[in-house]
Amino acid sequence: MVRVLYLGGLGRSGTTLVERLLGELPGVCALGEVVHLWQRDVRDDERCGCGARFSGCDFWRRVGERAFGGWANVDVDRVHALRDAVERTRHIPRLASAVEAPDEVREYAGYYARVYAAAADVSGAAVVVDSSKHSALAHVLRWADGVDLRVVHVVRDARGVAYSWTKRVTRPETDGADEMTRYSPGRSALLWNAHNAAFGLLARRGVAVRRIRYEQFLADPRAELLGLAEFAGLRLAAADLPFLRPGHAELTTGHSAAGNPMRFTVGRLPLRRDDAWVRALPALQRRLVGAVCGPMLRAYGYPLAVEESR
Numbered sequence: 001m002v003r004v005l006y007l008g009g010l011g012r013s014g015t016t017l018v019e020r021l022l023g024e025l026p027g028v029c030a031l032g033e034v035v036h037l038w039q040r041d042v043r044d045d046e047r048c049g050c051g052a053r054f055s056g057c058d059f060w061r062r063v064g065e066r067a068f069g070g071w072a073n074v075d076v077d078r079v080h081a082l083r084d085a086v087e088r089t090r091h092i093p094r095l096a097s098a099v100e101a102p103d104e105v106r107e108y109a110g111y112y113a114r115v116y117a118a119a120a121d122v123s124g125a126a127v128v129v130d131s132s133k134h135s136a137l138a139h140v141l142r143w144a145d146g147v148d149l150r151v152v153h154v155v156r157d158a159r160g161v162a163y164s165w166t167k168r169v170t171r172p173e174t175d176g177a178d179e180m181t182r183y184s185p186g187r188s189a190l191l192w193n194a195h196n197a198a199f200g201l202l203a204r205r206g207v208a209v210r211r212i213r214y215e216q217f218l219a220d221p222r223a224e225l226l227g228l229a230e231f232a233g234l235r236l237a238a239a240d241l242p243f244l245r246p247g248h249a250e251l252t253t254g255h256s257a258a259g260n261p262m263r264f265t266v267g268r269l270p271l272r273r274d275d276a277w278v279r280a281l282p283a284l285q286r287r288l289v290g291a292v293c294g295p296m297l298r299a300y301g302y303p304l305a306v307e308e309s310r
């Protein structure tokens with residue numbers, strides 16, 4: 001069995017930051033957003049977190065050899081066809097209610113299981129981290145053979161998430177040619193509800209799910225990381241976290257395959273919560289998102305009045 005910590009949540013909720021810090025823990029190997037590995041890395045040869053092209057990264061070359069006898073043996077079209085058939089948000093009710101997984105779900109989950117097992121072997125880590133985020137993939141991975149799945153559900157205030165989705169961010173791995181997706185606040189509010197609810201459903205299906213709040217994670221990263229390590233079955237002490245300094249972390253090079261540009265950061269990473277939305281998100285949009293996401297914001301312990309949440 002390979003132990004997998006899956007970081008889930010709507011994009012722009014801080015999953016990359018959580019992954020980077022987890023990747024510094026002894027016994028942990030962080031893989032980035034494996035969901036994008038097939039297209040962006042195996043096919044398009046984008047850059048690994050270590051800076052090398054995917055095909056030039058020794059870690060991923062060894063993982064590919066162990067998992068598939070080389071990446072050239074992976075039929076990316078087949079992976080995409082399976083993804084389109086099973087890994088969709090609209091399929092979550094069916095995935096959640098299934099008593100037995102359809103063959104396509106098992107086959108699709110099998111590609112991930114092979115990557116996880118190979119990465120654990122190559123790195124020697126006890127736990128691998130996949131920060132793919134997608135709730136539908138988490139529901140698929142419930143059926144992966146040989147995977148001890150533990151899901152970290154990362155929640156961030158929906159208004160901060162909405163503001164982040166309105167900003168322009170370039171993707172450095174494409175040398176500035178491409179920008180990350182943007183959503184209107186109304187759209188991201190609906191996605192926030194749907195994805196967070198999907199992780200609640202996963203927990204009710206018996207999967208180990210631990211919910212963390214981005215804001216609380218940054219308020220006390222040491223305690224939160226030790227809690228996550230325990231959830232992942234690792235026995236760590238405060239002395240195992242020398243990379244945590246007052247107000248920042250010192251990051252080493254990782255091999256994150258895909259995801260937020262923060263995966264390229266080496267050295268000093270400031271650890272302060274991004275509250276720019278409190279001033280920068282227009283009041284009308286703030287109220288719209290607050291209304292759409294109100295019930296779940298309350299359930300997660302977020303105050304609805306902005307003054308209180310600062």
Ligand SMILES: [Zn+2]
Binds near residue numbers: 060
């Ligand atoms: Zn690499």
